[in-house]
Amino acid sequence: MKELLEQAEALSGELVRWRRHIHENPEVGADLPDTCAYVTEELKKMGYEPYPVGGGVVAMLDGDPNGKVILLRGDMDALPMEEQSGEAFSSKRPGRMHACGHDTHTAMLLGAAKLLMDNKDKVKGRVKFMFQPGEEGYKGALHMVEAGLLENPHVDAALGMHSQSASDYPTGTIMHTTGPSAASADGFKVIVHGKGAHGARPEDGIDPVNILAHILIALQTINSRERNQQEPLILTIGQLIAGTAENIIPNDGYLTGTIRAFNQEVRVHAKRRLEEISKGIAATFGATAEIQWYTEFAPTINDRALIAELDGYVRELLGDDRVKITEPQMGSEDFSEVMLRVPGAFFNLSTGSREEGYLFGAHNPQVRHNEAALPTGSAVYAYTAMRWLEENC
Structure with a gap:
């Protein structure tokens, strides 16, 4: 030695x-x-x-x-x-x-x-x-x-x-x-594809900003209502990006964030539910959502x-x-x-x-x-x- x-x-x-x-x-x-x-x-x-x-x-x-x-x-x-x-x-x-x-x-x-x-x-x-x-x-x-x-x-x-x-x-x-x-680290991007319209006629479009807001709030329930409370989990939204002007409903928008956990089962569950919630809410409003995963560390x-x-x-x-x-x-x-x-x-x-x-x-x-x-x-x-x-x- x-x-x-x-x-x-x-x-x-x-x-x-x-x-x-x-x-x-x-x-x-x-x-x-x-x-x-x-x-x-x-x-x-x-x-x-x-x-x-x-x-x-x-x-x-x-x-x-x-x-x-x-x-x-x-x-x-x-x-x-x-x-x-x-x-x-x-x-x-x-x-x-x-x-x-x-x-x-x-x-x-x-x-x-x-x-x-x-x-x-x-x-x-x-x-x-x-x-x-x-x-x-x-x-x-x-x-x-x-x-x-x-x-x-x-x-x-x-x-x-x-x-x-x-x-x-x-x-x-x-x-x-x-x-x-x-912890694990799974970086994600949820892209919502809606339908653009004039801000004065929202009935003509499918508003991705509104849909992204619903998704952002709903994702927090993974942590508060679905996680084993003995297991740490962080789901952070770092960006919500959509639109180019105050009177335009855009065609698309997206949010990005990360999921972190110490337990592989908790990680897998959170990733699966993020996809289900995002796609389900988008479909409810007549839009579609796609999920892209960037960094995926166990x-x-x-x-x-x-x-x-x-x-x-x-x-x-x-x-x-x-x-x-x-x-x-x-x-x-x-x-x-x-x-x-x-x-x-x-x-x-x-x-x-x-x-x-x-x-x-x-x-x-x-x-x-x-x-x-x-x-x-x-x-x-x-x-x-x-x-x-x-x-x-």
Whole structure:
């Protein structure tokens, strides 16, 4: 344990170099050619033979080719935002910024790959490294899964990690839940097709604005009257758009929003009822409604046996005082697509607390991360993988 932590600390310069290069050159979406090329080249320098999968990069470490496989994931995409952090290594690409810490995730996973390669003789099974694009609403994890990520070889367990600035805990603290970690997130658009008319003759038309208003109110009953009251559910309407002038009844209009839940059954029920209510109300008024789904993230739920096991390994590595059990958050995480299919665990890593001066969290243009946390993240990835393989192969 001590030796691995020392090795991780010795990598600090490399971790910072990787992180800052990626931070200065952010790419948005599911297509990250520059970032993938950079990660691929760095992995090759370590002795890996990385290969593309579903828009991302995968590498394998075969400690024991006949052993089990644990997957470690780091996402790589940025956000379409203008950086205001004031960092000397701020984004060089206007309108793009690593505001969610994915640059730190990529750097920490590269660090873990280096640590595990340097300790290959101690790895009792196989480690699959998942460098993922498109986490920010582009279904990057799902695309990699559909492209065969979890097979050849089959993945037996998976671990993801997320940096958290403006944390409640000091830099280097690992945080996790014992069950649900993050909520589902299903972005939707309800389009109502009516019939345009003059505002003075509403009887000549079918008013989509009126219909959308009825739909908006009726959707709230999913939460208030149909949900198991022990299960959290959020249905938020963020937009209601229709018309071009005050005296015109438009042909069409739409509303958009999101559904978030921790329970997959609650999520499925809410999505089904949204479609039924929207289409039914539209039909009642003589119109039609179509529903489009954008981001569709399942809830991120830690496998209880796996998270308990990995918790123990992290405590071995860092000590009890640097591991905190926390409450689930209503944010979402598309690593859930992996965790739906294999036992998975998800950690958060404090990369700066408010008391330490890190005042802004993810998706804020002023967010900053304490790079002193990077060796901890790499060590946690590597040590938990080694210990899990040791105990399960």
